[in-house]
Amino acid sequence: MKEQLLEEFERVFGGTEDCRVFFAPGRVNLIGEHTDYNGGHVFPCALTIGTYGVARKNGMDTCRFYSMNFSNQGVKAVNLDELVYDREEYNWANYPMGVISMLNENEVRVDEGIDLLIFGNIPNASGLSSSASLEVLTAFACRELFGFEMSLQDIALLSQKAENKFIGVNCGIMDQFAIAMGKKDNAIFLDTATLKYEYAPIKLKDAKIVITCSNKKRGLGDSKYNERRSECEDALEAIRTVKNINSLGELSESEFEEVKSVIGDETKIRRAKHAVYENMRTVRAVTALKDGDIETFGKLMNDSHLSLQKDYEVTGIELDTIVETSWKVPGVIGARMTGAGFGGCTVAIVKNENVDEYIKTVGDTYLAKIGYAADFYTVEIGNGPTEL
Numbered sequence: 001m002k003e004q005l006l007e008e009f010e011r012v013f014g015g016t017e018d019c020r021v022f023f024a025p026g027r028v029n030l031i032g033e034h035t036d037y038n039g040g041h042v043f044p045c046a047l048t049i050g051t052y053g054v055a056r057k058n059g060m061d062t063c064r065f066y067s068m069n070f071s072n073q074g075v076k077a078v079n080l081d082e083l084v085y086d087r088e089e090y091n092w093a094n095y096p097m098g099v100i101s102m103l104n105e106n107e108v109r110v111d112e113g114i115d116l117l118i119f120g121n122i123p124n125a126s127g128l129s130s131s132a133s134l135e136v137l138t139a140f141a142c143r144e145l146f147g148f149e150m151s152l153q154d155i156a157l158l159s160q161k162a163e164n165k166f167i168g169v170n171c172g173i174m175d176q177f178a179i180a181m182g183k184k185d186n187a188i189f190l191d192t193a194t195l196k197y198e199y200a201p202i203k204l205k206d207a208k209i210v211i212t213c214s215n216k217k218r219g220l221g222d223s224k225y226n227e228r229r230s231e232c233e234d235a236l237e238a239i240r241t242v243k244n245i246n247s248l249g250e251l252s253e254s255e256f257e258e259v260k261s262v263i264g265d266e267t268k269i270r271r272a273k274h275a276v277y278e279n280m281r282t283v284r285a286v287t288a289l290k291d292g293d294i295e296t297f298g299k300l301m302n303d304s305h306l307s308l309q310k311d312y313e314v315t316g317i318e319l320d321t322i323v324e325t326s327w328k329v330p331g332v333i334g335a336r337m338t339g340a341g342f343g344g345c346t347v348a349i350v351k352n353e354n355v356d357e358y359i360k361t362v363g364d365t366y367l368a369k370i371g372y373a374a375d376f377y378t379v380e381i382g383n384g385p386t387e388l
């Protein structure tokens with residue numbers, strides 16, 4: 001892999017002296033969806049698929065970006081003084097641009113241009129965080145090239161800031177945190193209100209994590225994402241008139257039931273209900289996992305999907321078809337949509353001996369109903385960013 005990347009770098013930019021090769025993973029969230037911007041818990045893990053980057057300082061005041069995944073777009077060059085979001089002009093390169101811009105916002109860290117060649121093997125716009133992976137990769141590569149101090153947790157926070165302020169998606173901290181802090185064979189139980197976290201070993205012995213990509217691109221998803229977020233903020237504001245809390249994540253189910261009527265709007269009640277119940281489900285799921293009770297963990301995954309379908313309304317026919325079909329296949333311990341929703345992927349825990357049957361049954365049903373194929377990935381849990 002490294003050789004191929006360097007060869008391509010040489011072809012695109014010329015020379016490979018001083019080049020360094022980095023990798024940052026993608027992530028899948030096992031449970032705890034749309035809780036991270038509500039001060040709740042999440043339980044994601046880093047994957048062994050992700051984003052590779054070859055980087056060097058180039059001695060100019062211009063950064064040059066090239067992606068092997070979007071080779072038709074050629075090299076994107078931008079002056080360090082002109083790092084301004086432009087969807088059309090810079091496209092995917094807005095992500096590394098955003099990170100460099102944030103690094104330089106307070107103190108100049110990246111004071112010389114870089115050449116950056118990217119190759120990713122995470123399916124794009126699939127909900128496996130290809131964008132957060134690219135952000136963390138860029139921040140990590142800059143730290144290594146320019147030799148400044150920055151913890152992996154701060155890399156996560158900076159990357160989230162790039163997404164919020166530069167790209168304009170009001171995402172929570174889950175994706176960037178899961179990627180920057182990833183640990184092989186472990187999921188991360190993160191309290192997004194305090195950033196306290198704990199690694200939990202995922203020992204599935206006789207089962208595998210199977211991701212199904214719906215191939216429905218998110219498109220409008222980002223604006224819907226911000227809409228859900230502000231619905232939750234409105235609900236919180238209403239509850240705060242009767243109860244002193246900082247986030248929906250502070251409420252138990254019964255506390256929520258007591259105060260929910262003050263929200264007024266029926267839709268917003270359901271949005272807030274999801275945030276509160278999903279947070280509690282996540283806490284219970286991790287306890288079950290620690291107790292070796294994978295069946296309960298799987299059941300909570302299924303409940304999570306139903307809540308995202310009925311109360312949060314971020315699933316859609318594609319994800320519902322995959323998940324509802326999954327539930328009928330023998331050996332499926334649990335299945336749900338993962339990530340923001342509105343398309344993207346599902347995650348299932350499937351007994352080893354049923355994986356082939358799972359892929360065939362879900363694949364055939366999906367194709368027949370939706371009209372195009374889904375893709376399947378049997379994934380491993382990997383580490384955070386690294387230099388190769």
Ligand code: GLA
Nearest residue numbers: 033034171172173174339340
């Ligand atoms: C996206 C966001 C995350 C999180 C999930 C939903 O992946 O980037 O911060 O909100 O959606 O759980």
